[in-house]
Amino acid sequence: MNPPGTPQAPGGDRSTRSAGSTRSAGPARTHDHQASGRGALNRDLIVSAAIEYVDEHGLAMLTMRRLGEHLGVEAMSLYRYVNGREDLLEEIVRRMVDSLHVDSARRELLAGPGWQAYLQWLAHAVRRLARQHPQLFPLIATRHPAAPWLRPPLRSLDVVEDFLATLVDRGFSMENAVMAYRAFTSYLLGYLLLEVSTMSGRTVAEDSLTEVANSPPPSPMPLDGYPHIQRLETLLSQDHTDLEFELSLEDMLDRIERLLANDRS
Template identity: 30%
Template sequence: MPTSPRAPLSRERILSAALSVADRDGLPALSMRRLGAALGVEAMSLYGHVRDKGDLLDGLVDHVVGMWADPLPDESDWRVVARTTMARAHEVLLARPWACELVAARPTVGRNRLRYAEALQRRMLDAGFSPQLAHHGLHLVDGTIMGFTLQELRRPTLQQLGEEVAAVARGERADEFPAITAVLADSAHDHAAEFALMTELILDGLERLHARETAERRTTDAPS
């Protein structure tokens, strides 16, 4: 019985296979030899499409960024674009803990990262943001995505935090730590709600800075 021809090797196919290996076995398991075996080729065959392991990792980062940058929101409102992108990025990175560390560590900027930055900053400029505020806005959005997600992924359990914290959580140290005891007794640790709250705080802050810029511009342009 004839076998179906194997798809030709390409950079996209290599990156998709690398994503599967990392998802299944973790990033430390990803090697050129392991990747070649997953694709049914010799490791040396990969070097016609990726220069080295660093190029593979950079390509993998851009592949992951493409998961939240494509398709880009078809919306002119900068707040909608930022909110949608932040939520999508947070979801993608939570589903792949290895990817959050990798995206934060690799400095190379790929095409999908540029597309995402272009889309957000274009909306900001169209809304009247100064180039400097649009620059700050992108970094604040990025910092919120990466910082909060990394913190959530690394957050220890109550048991890992130690007996001191566990005792406070049980209400046994209310005399010494009344504020913490009251908060723990009357609140739930909802990570999704916290990320949504942080997103709105960032967007509200940028909106206020934009309004301040607009008011200052009007004052400067007003006839004396």
């Protein structure tokens, strides 16, 4: 994040221009350090406003200029706090996914010997996030993760550490915990992408696919403080997509077979 003292790009903002400059009449702008009706401009406020803007207008419409207009400030003022649109999109994804991290209050609710309560809570939390932000969920699903084995929509180190620790602490072997992580994320991603595409009136996540095609790959993230991920990184990195597809297909066929059996009974 650039601190407030970081120099701006050439041209500056309106507050730094000569008072004698002539401009065509237009809507009055607030001071660069204060967004209209929102208080002092900062990174958190900018990210919240970007989420709000995309929810209303769609991802393709988000530009720094339009976001500045939405906040009532010059676009150049935003660069004091975010390093452009790519940085802003990364922060949006981080903000949304971090809401799935189990804090101390939630952990008390999920305490107990079983693992089902945690997976139930997590699945519903991800679905709630997708339904609240159908224009942004495809971005979470398709944007480059920080590591190739971080599978969307659970693409946060904190969330994956929660997942693995919860299952291992409740009797899962490390291998089975990783298999459960893969199966769980595949199920959520497939179902919820279909659901939000229906909600937003899009058959595919066009905006997000364009974003991921144009975005650079992220830098590797340090894993200090994530002991389960460190121990399981090799397993997480293995490619079992063919096997996972076949297992998921068999599971689906078994479900259909059970439906047929119920119809015949």
